Amino acid sequence: MAGHNRRTFLKLSGSVLGGAFAGSTVVAAERSDRFIVKTEEEKRLSDLDIVFDLPEIGCAVVRGSESDVQQSRAVKSYAPDLEIETADPSVKSQAYEGEAVDDESYAYQWDKQDLDVPTAHQTTKGEGTRLAVIDSGVDASHPDLEVNTDLSRDFTGDSLGAGVPGGGDHGTHVAGIAAAQTAGTTGVAGTAPATDLVDYRVFSDFGGTNGAFSILLAAVVQAARDDCDVANLSLGAYPIPREGLGSFYGGMVNKAMTYANKEGTLLVISAGNEAADLQHDGNVISLPNEGAQALSVAATGPVGYGYALFAGEDLEASPESPSNYTNYGTNAVDLAAPGGDYRINDRYLAPLVDEIPAYAWDLVFNTVSTPLTDDDGNYVGSEPGYAWKAGTSMAAPNVAGAAALVKSVNPDYNANQLESALKRAADVPDGYDKTYYGSGYLNIVDAL
Template structure:
């Protein structure tokens, strides 16, 4: 469940086709594709050693991720229960536009960041830029060679085992775009502004297009635990799976996530997740569950965005403001905790403005990248900038804001950071609470 895109190719499932021009709307990791026949999530029985090959030992939450067989696990007295590790499938976007370079946009990149303008992030930076905090991006990989991203590669980790390591966009540029929204540097006038540009940015890659294990539920859980152990104040998950039945296997996976997220919350890591792009009422969806955003302790974020921002760039006014619920966003009174800029679109706005289709300006502009070559494990990338939209883009706006709150209030625990964000938010009068939870993100009042 994450993003629509007009940017570099990133594997994601098709969501919708638009009139006049195609916009790649996606659900990154939003489909349960297969159950692994050799990887399993195991609930431990006490502290006994498990006989199967241990991939991730997670004693903090009472589980482990192992490789073995069902017969082996059924006989193992150290195993209380188990289920197959879910592998998430992603597909190609419907369409995409090329990444934009500085010549095409006259280097005035901040002018295209309606999200940062609406949140008044520059004023927030007069108080803090996120210094003294740590933020983990659990995603498709963050391009550490991008000039706008300062990635702590040493403390980052690749959970796919594809041999490319951390700090590379091995699963596509989705994670690079997400990272830029949360934490892009602000020193360069030709770049984009992140919400928390001085947070310590970590890349925990769980998707791969180069082999290894891509999008496994067990790897994502292990990445959250790793974020806690690396003392991250915030972990961003712009990914997920929907729909999953609440009963049966869904109950098992939900239980694993609840234990994981409760552990993160207790240890001081606020987990922020995208609510999904299915335009679905998660509150009344008939016994289904969306993961991880509906797990206990997770801050679930819905998306908003303007319609007609290109008009404002031309001296006019937008048709709909930035607080407008995005047409694709999931919603639900008890399923959404906050709403934030994630991008919107009107498929009829296809006339070019500055060489770009007008609808693109209503998406979120951030860092992107392409892999040019991989040779002997060395990755060469072509960093750039581009537009994407989705709850994937809304979540890192909140994650960056959480880093600012923590930076300005270093004694706050995860619950206090969350409360500051929720207490500062308000629901716009013209829309229902089901689209906003506590309300629309207000960075300044949260500080």
């Protein structure tokens, strides 16, 4: 691999490598002690310390020096693992300080209203399906979430385990959009509340391996191993060069995603928040949403929902309108779904109710959970709550939840059939073209 310019790769991809949570500001660090290796068939890596063994895709993640990797006869080729440090994992967010009550909170959920989720729930709530959230951790103690902690896994090795928001509140918000419970008198609605929700945590703020490229591969493979019908990845890296090391990383992502798809796991992935034209952006690629078998989701959102809700004014933009930050591209995006939008000016910074600024109501309202620490910075628990966030990170789980509903009523569907059903039911809104929508805007009821 010495012929590749690693410095150029890191400089290019590190500027926005992901929004590891799609759209966040990140820094990518090349690991000198962990490597992703392609393995020679029928040769065992007995001379290396294996972190993740992924024979399904012909690779492994190993710990050790580069010289050890070079000397191993079982290694065909390799590249250093990349670890990602993130900041501000959503395009825009706003905390909610009050007590969420089901009826009141549903009024805030313009996304579920526009998708007519209650009508879909008359047919199914996702019974008999399994949905994985590959993210910063889903708080299993949140009263509005029911998490399969037996299958959930921590891929970061920070000793906190799974079912905790060890990488921040992003994953709990994503999980709530897909699968928040609808029974009882408190909380918010998820799209598929009866699905079997699994937490695959790949980010850590507490000393673990944070957002490494290798653990993304491992989590995707694990979703297939655990018979997940859908896996949501509200994360990504952009821009990555298509050549050199970018080709190596892209090839490994494609192998993992192709394997998952073949095993019946539909991968629903956020398109990213850079307002980039992925169709005409040169010799770079956005991963994993432009990887093999990805269902890439762009974001839409209203402008003025708070003023419509509390003052009876007309919306400035409908919930189906493309969000100002969303990535786009006719052949790079497969569907669009509610992810939230916002305007930041005097009108939208002004508070409407309970000192909440007007822009917040145009974001997506759902579950969050704040990590709590002691004086030494050690994780000691979490504080469940609710908040607004916007991003393609929020659009993807609306689609992932919809996929679980479709799978529930069509249990024999494979991953491609699930995706096809969602695409066939979608339409491009009047006045727009496929650039921001791919097949169209998510229509759950017709997909069922």
